[in-house]
Structure formats: structure tokens, C-alpha cells
Amino acid sequence: MRIAIAASEAAPFVKTGGLGDVLQALPAELARIPGNEIVLFLPYYKRIKYHSDTPVTFVGSFSMGLSWREQYVGLFKLKSRKKKLQIYFIDNEYYFGRDSVYGDYDDGERFAFFSKAVLACMNYIGFEPDILHCHDWQTALIPVYFRALYQSRWPSTRLIFTIHNVEYQGKADPAFFEDTIGLPAEYKDILSFDGCLNFMKGAIALSDRVTTVSKTYSQELKYPYYAHGLDGVLAGCGEKLTGITNGIDVDVYNPQTDSALSANFSAKNLKGKAENKLALQRELGLNEAPDVPVMAMVTRLVGHKGIDLLTYILHRLMDREVQLVIVGTGDRMYEQLLAGMAASYPGRFSMNLRFDPKLASCVYAGADIYLMPSKSEPCGLSQLIAMHYGTIPVVNATGGLKDTVPPYNPQSKDGRGFNFQSYNADDFLAAIDRAITLYYNDKKAWNDLMRRDMEFDCSWKAPAQEYMALYQSLL
Numbered sequence: 001m002r003i004a005i006a007a008s009e010a011a012p013f014v015k016t017g018g019l020g021d022v023l024q025a026l027p028a029e030l031a032r033i034p035g036n037e038i039v040l041f042l043p044y045y046k047r048i049k050y051h052s053d054t055p056v057t058f059v060g061s062f063s064m065g066l067s068w069r070e071q072y073v074g075l076f077k078l079k080s081r082k083k084k085l086q087i088y089f090i091d092n093e094y095y096f097g098r099d100s101v102y103g104d105y106d107d108g109e110r111f112a113f114f115s116k117a118v119l120a121c122m123n124y125i126g127f128e129p130d131i132l133h134c135h136d137w138q139t140a141l142i143p144v145y146f147r148a149l150y151q152s153r154w155p156s157t158r159l160i161f162t163i164h165n166v167e168y169q170g171k172a173d174p175a176f177f178e179d180t181i182g183l184p185a186e187y188k189d190i191l192s193f194d195g196c197l198n199f200m201k202g203a204i205a206l207s208d209r210v211t212t213v214s215k216t217y218s219q220e221l222k223y224p225y226y227a228h229g230l231d232g233v234l235a236g237c238g239e240k241l242t243g244i245t246n247g248i249d250v251d252v253y254n255p256q257t258d259s260a261l262s263a264n265f266s267a268k269n270l271k272g273k274a275e276n277k278l279a280l281q282r283e284l285g286l287n288e289a290p291d292v293p294v295m296a297m298v299t300r301l302v303g304h305k306g307i308d309l310l311t312y313i314l315h316r317l318m319d320r321e322v323q324l325v326i327v328g329t330g331d332r333m334y335e336q337l338l339a340g341m342a343a344s345y346p347g348r349f350s351m352n353l354r355f356d357p358k359l360a361s362c363v364y365a366g367a368d369i370y371l372m373p374s375k376s377e378p379c380g381l382s383q384l385i386a387m388h389y390g391t392i393p394v395v396n397a398t399g400g401l402k403d404t405v406p407p408y409n410p411q412s413k414d415g416r417g418f419n420f421q422s423y424n425a426d427d428f429l430a431a432i433d434r435a436i437t438l439y440y441n442d443k444k445a446w447n448d449l450m451r452r453d454m455e456f457d458c459s460w461k462a463p464a465q466e467y468m469a470l471y472q473s474l475l
Contacts (some may be wrong), residue, residue: 008138018379036084056077057077181471206284392450405419
């Protein structure tokens, strides 16, 4: 099967969040399936273009219209021995030769250019896909341009659009349609929603299938609380909308091989877990207390990650015999509040206002309990990484957290963590207390839970097969 994938980021080239992790792992897993030929298109950002560790070959260039503009399109290909997975970078110095990835005033124009250029580049290299799979709002105009300009050329191509986070939809003033998109007027009607243009709405309407990154999230998006205005559009999709729960790259996130750790370990030999805990306590200035549970968060400090719940209960939480580590940046209000709280608990609360992948690995490996009280979570990768490193998650039962962390049952001893059912600080604290109680009172059950989490298959193998079944159903 010939599969084209388009996204705005993919590790290790550029990553700002979970999308980058997904687009590193999913194409690679699909390429391992016999008979597949995968091409991945990414913007040729400045941080990729001028990075000497990314060897590329120049494929070609051409001019492309974007409404009244004529823009240069350069195409480069990653030098790789992987014949079944080819990675292409779309070059335009004006749009992508910047320090930023997102957040510029003209992001709509930048990714309208990228969306149209993806199709033009496939045409340029003669790649006619069976499946064209687009990810999030930055590529949401691809289905629109495809229906308008390429449907007759590639009548057998089927379109998949995946929503990773519905909060960001790609909205623009109606005048953007004539000024930048430049398609026949009927497509403006398809894109129009709630007084503006909405890229994601257009992709939902014109794709053959719409997926989300967990099964529960696909159902939640039919309700106003979660859908950020698109609940009516998504509720009307019927069977066209489905959820496939993400995995993680278990070669990248592997406690047996992770070079950032003080000691590697596995489910069969947990000795290294204790060594990483002691090393983490030493590095962060925590009291060296091997029997005290270390709770951790590696997160953006923003409201929908449940930071408001944490700050509400934090002083009560620290009345327990626990330690707390937080790594991340975000809203200045939360940064200042948590930094001030940490100062009240020297040796017990370490607040690290930075993005540090090496430290993150050490936290996943050295902590005992991972806190993830998100108000909404399309899938979540942190809880999967934590489990793979033997750190037990405490989560709000929403989105992918509900799908991946069934609650621990003290009678049957099954489950993979602790959860709470309503977005409430006291319920969150009660779930933490259940985890602490098991940690202190039944070490055998705790270690069995750790091993079960580490042995849980959270790789991309099963999700990739689900995507293949979806692709094949369309063909």
C-alpha cells in the first residue's frame, strides 16, 4: 500500500509536543509492514535545514501559486537506507526560515502554503498514494486542496484526517479565503464556520475518515465540553469518526537502554529503579529517602493539564510522607505559584522550570507515582512512558488516560494505576491517597503492579495494525 503522511512536526527533526513523537513512530511502524511504501512530508524549518546532522539530497524545485502569490517550493529528501520510508522536507525560506515553529502572525498562510505544496510535491515526484493521511490543523487544508485540484488525477486516493488536539483548529478571517487559499467559492462555504474560516472543519467535511488519538476521545468530541465548538460537526460524522489509541516508541523510551539513566533496569530486574530514585533525589536536592514515594509530573504548566487541581491540594498533599518533582514550563501564573510553594518544602519538593529531555527520562525512571490530572487528554503519552519505566500513574479518567490506565482493583489485583472520575481536586487527592496506601502497606502488590505496567504492550504495533485495517476498509 502506498501511504503519504503529512504533518507539521516529527521527532527527531522537530518536536514541540506529542504530535512529534507520534509522527516519528507511526510512519516507521507502518513501514515495517510488508507491502507498504511510506512517504512523510514535513516543513523544512530553519532548525532542520541548518542542522548538520540531518543529511539531505536536493530533489528539485518549482513555482506554485497561492492565490495571487507565486511562491518557490523546494523539495529535499532525507538520506536514508530505509527504502520503505522516505522523508521529504518542503522548503521555502520565507515561511520556514524562522526560529519559531508555531506562533507567528501568519501561521495560517504558512500552513496553507505547506498544505498545497504537499500535493504539488507528490505530483512532482510522481507518487500517487492509496492513502493520504493528514494530521491536525496545520495540514487540514490538504483535503480541501485535494478535492478541488487533484481528485480527478488520483481518483482512487482516500483521505484520512487525524485530530490530535481539537483545541487548535486553524481559524482565519473570511477574507483569507480569497487572499490566500484561492479556490472556487463553494469551498469557502465548506470551510466557513461560526463567522470565520475553520481549517479543521473543512478537513472533517472532506476526508473519507476522521480519527482521533484514543477511543474515548472520539466519543468525548461529540460533546460541547470537549469539542471547542465542533461538537455538532463531529457528532454528525457517524461511523466516519473513529478512535485509535496512540502508542509510544519503545525503542526510544526504553529503561533497559536509555543512556540518560543512572542504571538501566527491566520488569525482571527492578534493582536499577531504586538506583535511579536515589540518583534523582541527589540531583534535585531532595532528601535521600528510599522508602518515601516520589511523585512526579513532566508537563506543560497550563490549565487543561490539571495544574489548578494540583495547586489547590498541594499543601494538604505535602502533609503526607511524600516527595514531589515537577519539570516543565507554561503559564507564568502557575510557574510563580509552584516555585513559591516549592520554597516552602525544601528537600521534599523540587520545581524545575525548564524543558529538559534528559531530566525527564530520569524523572520517569526515578519516580514512584506519576500525576496526570488533565481536564482533557486526547491520548497522552506521559502516562504510557511512566508505566513503561515502572512509575504508577494517577490520572483523571478522560480521553486516552481512561483507555490506557484501567483502575487498580485491590481484590482482583488487576488494573494499571489509579484514577478519579470527576474533575475535582478532592477526588484527585483521594486517588493519590489510594496509591500512597498501596505503596506503604503492600510492597509485593506494588511491585507486581510496577511489573505489570512495564510489561504492558504500549508500542505502536497494535495501533499501526488498526490504522492498516482502517486504510484497507477504504480501499
